[in-house]
Amino acid sequence: MHPKVNEGNCSFWTFQNLTICIILIELCRVQGEIITKNKDVEVGGRVTLRCTLSKLYDTIQVTWQKEMNGSVVNMATYQNGKGPNILPPYNHQINFTVLGVNDTAITFWNASIQDDGCYRCIFNTFPLGSVTGKPCLSVYTHLSIFIYYKTSDRHTNATCFASGFPRPSISWLPPGHKMNENLITNPNGTVSVMRSIFANTSGNHAGQELICRVKHRRKEVDLKLALLGRGHNHQDYLVLILLALMPMIILMN
Ligand SMILES: *[C@@H]1O[C@H](CO)[C@@H](O)[C@H](O)[C@H]1NC(C)=O
Numbered sequence: 001m002h003p004k005v006n007e008g009n010c011s012f013w014t015f016q017n018l019t020i021c022i023i024l025i026e027l028c029r030v031q032g033e034i035i036t037k038n039k040d041v042e043v044g045g046r047v048t049l050r051c052t053l054s055k056l057y058d059t060i061q062v063t064w065q066k067e068m069n070g071s072v073v074n075m076a077t078y079q080n081g082k083g084p085n086i087l088p089p090y091n092h093q094i095n096f097t098v099l100g101v102n103d104t105a106i107t108f109w110n111a112s113i114q115d116d117g118c119y120r121c122i123f124n125t126f127p128l129g130s131v132t133g134k135p136c137l138s139v140y141t142h143l144s145i146f147i148y149y150k151t152s153d154r155h156t157n158a159t160c161f162a163s164g165f166p167r168p169s170i171s172w173l174p175p176g177h178k179m180n181e182n183l184i185t186n187p188n189g190t191v192s193v194m195r196s197i198f199a200n201t202s203g204n205h206a207g208q209e210l211i212c213r214v215k216h217r218r219k220e221v222d223l224k225l226a227l228l229g230r231g232h233n234h235q236d237y238l239v240l241i242l243l244a245l246m247p248m249i250i251l252m253n
């Protein structure tokens with residue numbers, strides 16, 4: 001059965017109620033006859049995906065699957081009156097925490113990057129047939145960032161590094177300098193992004209501030225690199241005055 005959201009009802013409502021209606025649709029997505037919710041979890045954390053039938057049917061079997069590259073893989077199943085069966089490798093990763101005929105939940109005890117993605121909970125019912133919910137799990141890691149820079153008489157070559165999952169993105173401000181970017185997927189699934197800037201630090205460019213802006217999930221972090229004017233005969237006229245982690249700016253969805 002296809003997920004159905006009865007958004008039509010919203011149009012009869014006032015603007016205020018419309019907002020509440022949209023929030024309700026977001027929070028408690030009614031997928032056909034199933035109520036479920038998407039979840040976020042940090043790597044290593046514990047999280048539960050739950051599906052509840054909004055009406056009581058005669059449930060014969062409940063199955064959980066994971067969506068993978070366009071196909072689905074069976075994870076676990078139980079039948080009314082029989083014990084649950086969790087297939088490897090998921091038997092080391094999840095447990096059933098609700099085993100109802102109209103309510104089911106699986107818990108990941110130690111979430112990993114591989115658990116990121118969308119799942120299906122399927123109730124095989126009589127006489128309706130199968131009813132499917134599709135909760136999604138967003139797994140994330142903390143973000144690590146730093147700047148490495150080299151400077152000569154005339155130029156500064158600075159590289160901003162950011163690692164984490166999902167993939168962070170880096171931009172340098174102001175734009176207009178020569179840049180290049182490299183990306184590595186680490187064996188543990190995290191992604192490291194390196195973006196270099198090659199800036200002219202002589203003449204009227206002296207005193208300019210370069211900002212490495214890193215975006216990760218809904219957060220934004222700025223690292224500032226100040227290019228001070230020459231003034232001295234030394235090569236170290238570039239000083240990193242501020243490697244301030246600005247308070248995380250949380251952007252709304
Ligand atoms: C779910 O099943 C339980 C007992 O199996 C019942 O008490 C409850 O009312 C049912 N919930 C719904 C929404 O049908």
Ligand SMILES: *[C@@H]1O[C@H](CO)[C@@H](O)[C@H](O)[C@H]1NC(C)=O
Binds near residue numbers: 044110112
């Ligand atoms: C969680 O999983 C990680 C990687 O698979 C493992 O290194 C760690 O020991 C696990 N932690 C627990 C509490 O099982």
Ligand SMILES: *[C@@H]1O[C@H](CO)[C@@H](O)[C@H](O)[C@H]1NC(C)=O
Binds near residue numbers: 158196
């Ligand atoms: C700047 O430094 C990075 C990292 O050290 C290097 O890969 C890149 O080639 C350098 N760019 C220039 C223009 O020298």
Ligand SMILES: *[C@@H]1O[C@H](CO)[C@@H](O)[C@H](O)[C@H]1NC(C)=O
Binds near residue numbers: 043141163186187188
């Ligand atoms: C993943 O690997 C990278 C580099 O190999 C490491 O810096 C990072 O801490 C690891 N992250 C997790 C969550 O295991």
Ligand SMILES: *[C@@H]1O[C@H](CO)[C@@H](O)[C@H](O)[C@H]1NC(C)=O
Binds near residue numbers: 200202
């Ligand atoms: C750097 O800037 C100075 C002054 O604006 C200019 O004379 C010089 O040609 C520039 N060098 C490069 C490599 O762009």
